[in-house]
Amino acid sequence: MRPLFKFHGGVHPPTHKAESTGRPIAQAALPSKLVIPLHQHVGNRAVPVVQVGERVLKGQVIGRPEGRLSSAVHASTSGTVSAIDMQLVAHQSGLPDLCITLIPDGKDEWIAHSGVDYRQTAHTDLRHLLRQAGVVGLGGAVFPSDMKSYSHKHQIRTLVINGAECEPYITCDDMLMRERAGDILRGAEVLRELLYAEEVLIGIEDNKPEAIAAMQQAVLEDKHAHMEVIAVPTLYPGGGAKQLIRVLTGIEVAAGVRSTEMGVQCFNVATAYCVWRAIAFGEPLLSRIVTVTGNVEHAQNFEVLLGTPVDELVAQAGSKPDTERHIMGGPMMGVDLPSGSVGVTKATNCIIEASSRLFPPPPPALPCIRCTRCADVCPAELQPQDLYWFAKARDFGKAQEYHLFDCIECGACAYVCPSHIPLVQYYRFAKSEIWQREREAQAAELARERHEFRLMRIEREKQEKAERLAQKEKAALAAKASAPAPNPEPAIAAAPATADPDDTLQMRIDAAVARAKEQAAAAQPKNTDALTAEQQAEIDAIEARRAKIREMAAHAGADDEPPKSNQG
Amino acid sequence: MISALWVMVGISLLLGAVLGFSAIKFKVEGNPLVEKIDAVLPQTQCGQCGYPGCKPYAEAIAKGEAGINKCPPGGDEGIHKLADLLGVEYVPFGEGTAPKPKAVAFIDEQTCIGCTLCLQACPVDAIVGAAKQMHTIIAAECTGCELCIAPCPVDCISMLPLGEDISSWKWQYPTIPLVQVAAQ
Structure with missing residues (x-):
């Protein structure tokens, strides 16, 4: 029996998992x-690579990854692209983002695809496959898996596969482990290979005995070496990456340190499953398991095509009419969806239909009484009451000093708060204010640099111009002194050889003006030579009008009015 | 008595020499306060304060020539920061110097005649173009100072307010919605 460790704090909210596992x-x-x-x-957002009206096949790339940290987006089924525009998305802001709308043709026709043998393929190629298959962390963080599946700086000893699923209501990982344990383990094996990890620890909370049994069975059947399925005590938020690593390995990941630096990497079970489908079958990430629960007739897990409108999904579970809102995620960390029309994304692990009967509105927040119950349950060992104080006072510097950014927003503090203060909202507010300030500071720094460079450039150009002029001057004077001009112009000839630069400059300008005048006089207009009487009459008429206008303008000018057109 | 006097004179000469030497050796170039004030200013280089850029305004504040409430892009928070830094009282914005919402300049490329006047006006070189070539704004580097608007002979530059998108969206300060529970 492996010794398990404990993380600080944690709470035991009612799990409500049985509803959707039946x-x-x-x-x-x-x-x-x-x-x-x-x-x-x-x-970075993927860049659309299809046109409106184009027919696409299931699994075809419709958005290519842009930049180093990005992932591909695919057509979830075959059909026609009907729009590429800004639409509401599953984001708490309620703001639109670029979406591709696809009208399915019902044929579900696959694009040609095939898998590779991961043992025979270079690791860089495997990572490229993951990126092209759009595989991202399905635990909720949606971090591109190709970026997580290598470590050049640190030796990875332990790969943790996260099947804890600690948040109430959500059972998508539980059901996936029960039904598709084999593929999860094969995916974990690929990840182990990519990371050169020595052992794979699969952590599952002990309120999922069926999943634990299925996974253990699969480990034995497929004879996976270096793999161990471990039941961990049920304690929210035991499914947080840092918390699970602590429980399984005893390693405490310090503030501002990545777990890879301590030799541990962590992936969700659903991610491991998708890694296997992508590598072994060439199937990109087109669908995911979503728990539909809460105020529904029959809560259930569905395998849902990405992009499916939430309304159409919840209807299949029999959403009850008194549903007021849709929560994406669990009741502790989930966010309200802005509308039922948004599409299911890679981050959508659960849709909870919420009614005021099921989730009564919280009682009004009362003042903080500094009971520090929040500090007792904080899994990140922060001082939530202080963070609340600083966020409320907008003292963001102080909040950062108290490690605001180590907060995982698990909501345990708000759950136990006897004053019902929405603590996590304050932390989220403070975090986004700090990010905003950082962006502004960066913009200001850039503007300062560019402004200073511009001032420097203007100064430099001035100097260069002065130098050029001085040199020209010198050359001209030297030329004059060495060879006396054959027919010197009187003005220049009269100039003494030691004339100061300003004088010579003026003389040259005068000479240039005189030359220009001569040229203008020499160039006679050529279209007034052979005129017919008719044309001559017309010209006279125009001249007469001009004279009249000039007179009027002069008259208006005398009245202290600018000359104006009739319309003016 | 005399020897004590000499000792005192000696000490004072020695200390005077040390002070004089360190005054030359450790001389601070420029006013460090100016740098600190400049760091608080938003660097839009817009000249709305009446000085030709943020640095000159910082220098004027440091000398005590300018008030701390002359920088609309810095917002109310900027005044508070300056007041904290300088240890002076907070002063609200005067009449007509209220901050505007953030915006970036936009050149209507149909109307632009390629005169380069805006290029010369831009304090951060955020406009690309050449004589008789169409000009365009590098939006990411535009500070929204509006200095390019006045010189444009064909009025083809307008200010587009920066809308909120998902990447710049912020969580709001938690508020409790007021609900009227009973009529009066």
Whole structure:
């Protein structure tokens, strides 16, 4: 028996998992349309590579990854691209983002695809495959998996596969482990290979005995060496990466340090499953398991095509009419969706239909009484009451000093708060204010640099010009002194050889003006030579009008009015 | 008595020499306060303060020539920061110097005649173009100072307010919505 460790704090909210584990994973019906956001991952938004009206096949890339940290987006089924525009997305802001709308043709026709043998393929190629297959962390962070599956700086000893699923209501990982344990373990094996890890620890909370049994069975059947399925005590937020690593290995990941620096990398079970489908079958990430629960007739897990509108998904679970809002994620960390029309994304692990009966509005917040219950339950060992104080006072510097950015926003503090203060909202507010300030500071720094460079450049150009002029001057004077001009112009000839530069400059300008005048006089207009009487008459008429206008203008000028056109 | 006097004179000469030497050796170039004030200013280089850029305004504040409430792009928070830094009282914005929402300049490329006047006006070189070639703004580097608007002979530059998108969206300060529970 492996010794397990404890993380600080934690709470025991009612789990509500039994509602949705009674039925197997169902294939969700093909929706009437798919709204596929191009930004479903951490990093740069994918760039659309299809045109409106184009027919696409299932698995075809419709958004290519842009830059180093990005991921591909694919057509979840075959159909026609009906729009590429800004649409509401599953984001707490309620702001639109670039989406591709796909109208399915019902044929579900795959693009040609095939897998590779990961043992025979170079690691860089495997990572490239993951990137092209759009595989990202499905635990909720949606970090591109290709970026996480290598470590050049640090030796990775332990690969942790996260099947803890600590948040109430959510059972998508539980059901996936029960039904598809074999593929999860094969995916974990690929990840182990990519990271050169020595051992794979699969952490599952002990309130999922069926999943633990299925996974253990699969380990034995497929004879996976270096792999161990470990039941961890049920304690929210035991599924947080740092918390699970602590429980399984005893390693405490310090503030501002990545777990890879301590030799541990962590992936979600669903990510491992998708890694296997992508590598072994060439299937990109087109669908995911979503728990639909809460205020529904029959809560269940569905395999849902990415982009399926939430409305059409919840209807299949029998969403009850008194549903007021949709929560994406769990009740502790989830966010309200701005609308039911948004598409399911790679981050959508659960949709909770919320009614005021099921989730009564919280009682009004009362003042903080500094009971420090929040500090007792904080899994990051922070001082939530102080952070709350600083965020409320907008003292962001101090909040950062108290390690605000180590907060994982698990909501344990708000859960135990006897004053019902929405603590996490304050932390999120403070974090986004700090990010905003950082962006502004960067912009200011850039502007300062560019302004200073501009001043320097103007000064430099001035100097260069002065130098050029001085040199020209010198050369001209030297030329004059050495060879006396054959027919010197009187003005220049009269100039003494030691004339100061200003004088010579003026003389040259005068000479240039005189030359220009001569040239203008020499160039006679050529279109007034052979005129007919008719043309001559017309010209006279125009001249007469001009004279009249000039007179009027002069008259108006005398009245202290600028000359104006009739319309003016 | 005399020897004590000499000792005192000696000490004072020695200390005077040390002070004089260190005054030359450790002389601070420029006013460090100016740098600190400049760091607080938003670097839009817009000249709305009446000085030709943020640095000159910082220098004027340091000398005590200018008030701390002359920088609209810095916002109310900027005044508070300056007041904290300088240890003076907070002064609100005067009449007509309220901050505007953030915006970037936009050149209507149909109208632009390629005169380069805006290029010369831009304090951060955020306009690309050449004589008789169309000009365009590098939006990411535009500080929204509006200095390019006045010189444009064809009025083809307008200020577009910066809207909020998902990447710049911020969580709001938690508020409790007021609900009227009973009529009066």
